Every structure is written in structure tokens, then in C-alpha cells.
Amino acid sequence: MSSHKASTRKLYSSKWKRFSLWAQNRNIDPFSAPIHSILKFLAELLQQSSAAATIRVQLAAISNFHIGDSISNLMIHRLCRTFLKGASLLRPPFKKPLFPWELNFVLSHLTLKPFEPSSSSDLKFLSWKTIFLVAITSARRVSELQALAIKLPYLIFHKDRVSL
Numbered sequence: 001m002s003s004h005k006a007s008t009r010k011l012y013s014s015k016w017k018r019f020s021l022w023a024q025n026r027n028i029d030p031f032s033a034p035i036h037s038i039l040k041f042l043a044e045l046l047q048q049s050s051a052a053a054t055i056r057v058q059l060a061a062i063s064n065f066h067i068g069d070s071i072s073n074l075m076i077h078r079l080c081r082t083f084l085k086g087a088s089l090l091r092p093p094f095k096k097p098l099f100p101w102e103l104n105f106v107l108s109h110l111t112l113k114p115f116e117p118s119s120s121s122d123l124k125f126l127s128w129k130t131i132f133l134v135a136i137t138s139a140r141r142v143s144e145l146q147a148l149a150i151k152l153p154y155l156i157f158h159k160d161r162v163s164l
Contacts, residue, residue: 004064011057011061012060012061012064012065013061015057015058015060015061015062016030016061016062016064016065018058019038019041019058019061019062022041022044023037023041030062030065030066031065031066031067032066032067033062033066035074035077035079035080038059038062038066038074038080039079039080039083042055042058042059042083042087043083045058046087046090046091049091050091051091051093052084052087052088052090052091052092052093053093055084055087056084056087059074059075059080059084060075062074063075103136106132110129110132110133115128115129123157124157127157127162131162
């Protein structure tokens with residue numbers, strides 16, 4: 001375990017302690033617990049609404065201390081991999097949007113400086129405004145909007161054009 005960072009060692013130790021207590025309460029040696037006992041423990045975590053990622057970390061921690069069985073790494077055991085795949089399907093990760101925004105707020109700000117008046121606005125801001133208005137009116141899916149990025153290297157301003 002010395003090959004792990006201090007934060008990983010601390011995390012694995014706490015996860016191992018949780019499994020050890022669970023196993024000892026059932027008269028199971030945590031170091032040599034059979035696969036079916038480990039999977040039962042993980043299934044209980046899943047029933048307690050633990051996220052699939054949490055269960056994956058728990059199994060990695062157990063694997064780090066476990067010395068039983070002929071499989072040294074429980075993460076590659078066929079039954080464990082199948083269990084983790086099922087856990088991921090039952091508890092898919094929740095992905096928050098990058099940032100929430102209000103269309104009316106954005107549109108109202110496009111009528112202010114530095115976007116207006118267009119006769120005195122910088123080409124960069126006019127380009128941003130045009131790109132945004134074309135994208136928001138022509139995109140059929142949110143994923144099409146997410147594909148647009150205004151950071152280098154995805155958006156490059158040249159003297160005579162803009163590359164997206």
C-alpha cells in the first residue's frame with residue numbers, strides 16, 4: 001500500500017475498516033473472506049443507495065488488503081466485474097450541467113456593451129454574438145450546443161475570419 005498516495009491510503013483504510021467490522025460481525029475473516037461474502041457486503045451497500053463509484057472504491061480497498069482466494073486483485077474477478085457493471089446500471093452517475101443559464105438573461109445582455117452598438121463593437125464580440133445566435137436558433141439538441149467551445153484551440157480569431 002506504500003505505492004499509494006496518502007489520501008488513497010487513508011480512504012482505503014476507512015473502507016477496509018467498514019468491511020472488516022461487517023465481516024467480523026458475521027464471523028468472517030476479512031483477509032480471507034470468500035467472494036460471495038464480499039459481494040453480499042457490496043450488495044448491502046447498493047441497497048443502502050450507495051453510488052456505483054463508492055462501491056467500486058470499496059471493492060478496490062478490500063482488494064488491497066484481501067489475501068484469500070487465488071485471485072490477487074478482486075477488481076478483475078469475473079463475478080466482481082459483473083457486479084460492478086450491474087451496480088453502474090442500477091446507479092448511473094448523476095452529471096450536473098456545466099452551468100445553468102437563462103436564455104432571456106443572455107439575450108438581454110447581447111443588446112448591451114460590448115455587443116452593441118454593432119457599428120462600434122469589436123469584431124470579436126460581434127463574432128461571439130453571431131455564433132451564439134446562429135447556434136441557439138439552429139441547434140436541435142443540447143449536445144450540439146455543448147460541442148461549441150469558445151476556448152483555444154477550438155475558437156481562433158484571425159485577421160480576416162474566425163475558425164470554429
